[in-house]
Amino acid sequence: MSDKTRKSLKKLPVGVQAQMMSLAHAALENAHAPYSGFAVGACVLTKDGHLYAGCNVENASYPCGTCAEEGALAAMVSSGGKKKLEAVLVMGAGKIAPTPCGACRQRIAEFGGKDTRILVCDEKKVQGLHVLGDLLPKTFSLKKPLKKT
Numbered sequence: 574m575s576d577k578t579r580k581s582l583k584k585l586p587v588g589v590q591a592q593m594m595s596l597a598h599a600a601l602e603n604a605h606a607p608y609s610g611f612a613v614g615a616c617v618l619t620k621d622g623h624l625y626a627g628c629n630v631e632n633a634s635y636p637c638g639t640c641a642e643e644g645a646l647a648a649m650v651s652s653g654g655k656k657k658l659e660a661v662l663v664m665g666a667g668k669i670a671p672t673p674c675g676a677c678r679q680r681i682a683e684f685g686g687k688d689t690r691i692l693v694c695d696e697k698k699v700q701g702l703h704v705l706g707d708l709l710p711k712t713f714s715l716k717k718p719l720k721k722t
C-alpha cells in the first residue's frame with residue numbers, strides 16, 4: 574500500500590469494526606474445519622451498512638470446501654442482492670490473521686473495488702489493513718454482461 578493510499582484510507586468507525594469482529598468470531602466458532610483444524614470467520618460490510626458473516630466449511634473431498642469469505646458473500650447475495658462492499662474482515666483462529674486466498678480476492682472483487690478495505694485479524698485484534706487493489710491489482714472483470722444464448 575502506498576503512503577498516499579494509506580493516508581487516504583479512512584479507518585472504520587470503532588463500533589462497526591467491533592461488530593464485524595464479533596460477527597466474524599461467532600461464525601469462526603461455527604466453522605467446519607475437521608481436516609485442517611483451522612477455523613476462519615469473515616464478515617463483509619456493504620456500503621449501505623449491512624453486515625454478513627460466514628465461516629469456512631471443509632469437505633472430505635477437499636476441493637469441495639468453501640472459504641469464510643465465500644460464505645459471507647453468499648449470505649449477502651442471498652439476503653437480497655448485489656451489494657457494493659465497503660470492507661471485508663477475515664479472522665483466523667488463535668493468533669493467526671489470514672489474508673484472503675486468491676480465489677476469494679476475485680470473489681471480493683466481484684462486489685468491491687480497488688479501495689475496498691480488507692482487515693485481517695486474529696481472534697483478539699486487527700493485525701493488518703489492506704485494500705483490494707493491493708492484494709489483487711489485476712482483477713479479472715467483464716465490462717459488459719455476456720450475451721444470453
Ligand SMILES: [Zn+2]
Binds near residue numbers: 643673675676
Ligand atoms: Zn478463500
